[in-house]
Amino acid sequence: MNNNFFAMVNRMKFINRWALMNNTTPENIAEHSHSVAVIAHALALIGNKKFGKNYNAERICLLALYHDTTEVITGDMPTPVKYYNDDIKNVYKDVEKTAGERLLAMLPEEFAEEYEPFFNKSDEDKELWVLVKAADKISALIKCIEETRMGNREFEKALDAQRKIIDDIDLDEVKYFSENFLPSYYLTLDDHTKQ
DSSP states (O other): OOOOHHHHHHGGGGOBSOTTSOOSSOOBHHHHHHHHHHHHHHHHHHHHHHHOOOOOHHHHHHHHHHTTTTHHHHOOOOHHHHTSSHHHHHHHHHHHHHHHHHHHTTSOHHHHHHHHHHHSOOGGGHHHHHHHHHHHHHHHHHHHHHHHHTTOGGGHHHHHHHHHHHHHOOOHHHHHHHHHTGGGGGSOHHHHHOO
16 A cells, blocks of 8 residues: 655655745745645635635635645746746646646545545635635745845846736735735834834
8 A cells, every 4th residue: 555645745845946046045845835825824814804705714724735735746847937838838737637646646545535626626616726826926926025135136027027916816815915914024023023
């Protein structure tokens, strides 16, 4: 019996993001997934408390935590390559699907069915996946903010591109997060702790 799933998930910490960029602080997909889960949870709560939605905030955390898990098999393909054209994008989706199937096969069947929705998006979770994708983009913007704050000019164009992506997301939850929480990411530790 092959029970390697959790050991493979644990390897997320070895897959670095932003491979084509010179980073002042490396970021792996485990750290990124945590960030996306925190932000997605916040977006769900914002939707529920401010805009009368009925998101399952706990479920969205799980979807976000596993959203990049297939990259323990595929690696993190840089966005400019992954989305270069439709052919590459479609082939990469197939590769991700195969990687998800391989990971699920590393679980006993009774557990695999519980994890399957993290790798094969169902209509039931459709609204939540939209928020996870938005949280993923916000997390990328935050990484760009952090890098440029450290004087890393390598991320200047990425920062502008990510800001535009966030501005173009037509979700009340994202607009609320952007207006109320994103400005804090530009502050120093002293700014955060000042009374």
